Amino acid sequence: MKADATLDCIGLYCPLPIAQAAKKLRELEAGQVLEVLADDEGIKEDMPAWCHMTGNELLGIEEGPEGYKVYVRKAKERDR
Amino acid sequence: MQKKVTLVVFSSELDKALAAFNIAIGAASAGMEVSMFFTFWGLDIIKRSEGRIRSQGIMRRMLNRMNRGGSKRLRLSKFHMMGPGTWMMKRLMKDVKFPQIEELMAMAKEMGVKFIACTTSMGIMGIGKEAFIPEVDSFAGVATYLAEAEEAKVNLFI
Structure with a gap:
């Protein structure tokens, strides 16, 4: 997945x-996508929960040998 | 209206303090307004670690000497073992890059978490404002806590 920024x-x-x-x-600007690289398994539950609370959009979680790649799209102010 | 979280931090153990700041940081990260009310033993967490704490009267002076407080002196609720247990836990935290209590406090502060010290406990124990770290936002009582808690959906007593 293409991201505008990556956070290790x-x-x-x-x-x-989180x-x-x-x-x-x-x-980031609204609509831009952040990629988060993480290996704490909690992120699988935490990032969806955080997105639910904040109104940002969870685009997906990819699981690989080094951990997880989580993609979040920043919401517009009015969507939050 | 912004969502609110209030935490009553009654305990002074390192492990409980870690949990309190962990929750505060998580809530602040989700855009919530967080207030932490430090009361009774919980005041130890926000006492400054350096210098002497002055108080009046023999009993209060004894209490504050035996219970000096300050983030550097917090102990685990289990396995403190007069020191090495707590030292080891701090070491284990460092091993997995988990921040020490002082770093968590600084993060919380940077994210706008409010620190409020209970004036009743301060009065009983004879601790003045100068005993606390400068990050403390205000000194207040139960009405201040309740006014915030009433608006908050998450209220915890730690």
Whole structure:
């Protein structure tokens, strides 16, 4: 999947991936996609939950040998 | 209206403090407004770690000497073993790049989490404002907590 920015959270545990993703997403424009690399399994449940709370869109989670690639599209202000 | 979370931090154990800040950071990351009310032993977490804490009267002076507080002195609720247990847990946290309590506190602060110290506990124990870290936003009582908690969907007592 194509992303506008990538955030490396390999080796980090909750709440760091979510906290850093929230911070990173603020730097992006609405509609842009953030790719989060993470290997804490909690991210599979946490990122969908975080997107649900914040109104940002979860595009998908890819599972690979090094961990997970999570894609989040930043919502427009009115969609949140 | 912005969603709110209120945490009553009553305990001073390192593990409980970690959990409290973890939740606070998670909530702030989700755009929620977070207030942490530090009361009773929980005040230890937000005491400054350096210098002496001055108080009046022999009993309060004894209490504050035996219970100095400060983020650097927090102990695990289990396996503290007079020091090495807590040291080891900090080491294990470092091994997996988990932030130490001071870093979590700084993160929470940076994200706008409010720190409120309970003035009743301060009065009982004889601890003045100067005993606390400068990150404390306000000194208040139960009405302040309730006014915030009433609007919050998430209220925890830790």
